[in-house]
Amino acid sequence: MASISLKKLNKTYGALTVVHDIDLEIADKEFIILVGPSGCGKSTTLRMIAGLEEISGGELIIGGDVVNDVPSKDRDIAMVFQNYALYPHMTVYKNMAFGLQLRKASREVIDQKVQEAAKILDITHLLNRKPKALSGGQRQRVALGRAMVRNPEVFLLDEPLSNLDAKLRGTMRAEITKLHKRLNSTFIYVTHDQIEAMTMADRIVVMADGHIQQVDTPQNLYDRPINMFVAGFIGAPQMNMLVSKLEKRGDGYVAIFDGRELPIPANFDKARIAPYEGKEVVIGLRPENFHELAPVDINPDNIAPFEAVVDLAEPMGSEIHLNITAGNKAMTVRVSPRFKAGIGETAKLVADTTNMQLFDKETERSILY
């Protein structure tokens, strides 16, 4: 049983507070990812869970026990670092076996666990090699193996894929996800890469400036961001934020952006929107909410024409990322590779507001949730 609770956990360095009273419940066997920009406190939080950083305040509870003062080695956790932290003078086998040796495990047990982990990670052929001969991906597997042999209740992974090239990162993402399912342990993973977070996590914790912004499933974070930070952070290219004026039209509302009327979907909670009538709000539209032609499967009431000047076209193969300007606002939209408008020309697009987000301009919090 390795559920983890963070209760008002904080970390200060003198007058500087880097983690502000965060509360978080992590279920047993959950794969949770802490994500956020550099300096947001995600690694510090992980290191506090690991016992590598002293906790300045609050409580850290693992498996029902407060472990604030429990030494790292007694917390039944294993950590994988970004730089692998392998012992360069030891072979892969000895790197993996070292933790067990310190715990006075018998040679048979050590051998069995090392061989088992090596088989799972497909590094059996590397066991008698030194780290200097290994590539980044192989080193990362060894680092994972070293954590695995200890059979901990909780795995802590601090940006383990950051040093790998893009292709290998993709492979290792899948490997780690499979490993989590196979080991059935709690995984807490830190990354600044939202693709890693979206593809691997059961739940994502979005952090900024030492605060938790939102904790939710990847899809919910994408569909229902609680504030402008989360909306902008999750999704690539990021969500377009347009300052617009909210006005009533008949029974419904429209957001007016640079003279363009963008319909607010009828299913949105009108009671939440009503107080903003006549005021400026920020509307959020993701790049995929723009189309060259109105899709047939979308409610026509949620469609609005949207013309903008093309600044740059970035062909991605399966799609083109168009950098456009509308009302002095730079935006990014996704269009099909067959899209023809050239740079400097006006692109005739339609905006689909079905999944539009609405934010309070002052508080930057979502009006909808």
Added chain:
Amino acid sequence: MQWLRDMWTKEGPGIPKNAPKRTGLALFGQIFAREWWEMVKLNILFILTALLIIPLPAALAAAAFVCLAFVEDRNSYLLQDFVDALRRYFWRATLWGVLFGCVIGLGIYAIGTYASAARTSLWMAAPFTLALVASVFITIMACHFLVLMVMRDMPAKTLLRLAAIASIIRPLPVIAALLFVAALWLAHIAFYPVSVFMPAVLNFSLGMFAIVFAAHRAATMVLALSIAPKPASETEATDAKHI
């Protein structure tokens, strides 16, 4: 100091899983490049043990046991494995070491005697040749015997039979290894005093590694024969990857 850190932390080229395995001298060189530091330590361990004279045969067996791990690309904890092997093979190695030592000594004595006699009477060339061939064969057999002994526990009779078969089917690699050992010592003598540290650093362990490397394939082949006993346990089976 960046270069020093890089030396430790810089990523390597990686080791492809399905890369064709090197063979022969290339493999010998690869293992040596990988394990040379372990061999230096093994050499020191061997010298420290062999200085006491009586444990010399057991030290040879222990060195062979560790070298076997190098050849089979297995993990080894040098000191622990050496000491364990020293204990495990002490009596067997001492007994067979004395026996083979006596027989080879007798052979060398016979070679010397018949060679002197052959100078005056040509017909003594026949026993000289016989003594030479027998001594060389016994030496090769002793090498195979040593390697087989540390590869799998088996009755003395079976061990002798398998060592003899191995010596018949693949004598050349061991002869080459013995020549390599001789060359190591000749180099020590020829380049003295530059080579003064050779015996202290590598001669014994590298020589033993060469012998184990050379005898390993034949030992593997004879252990696959039906007369060879099967591994006693799962662990032993894992240890004996060559089967």
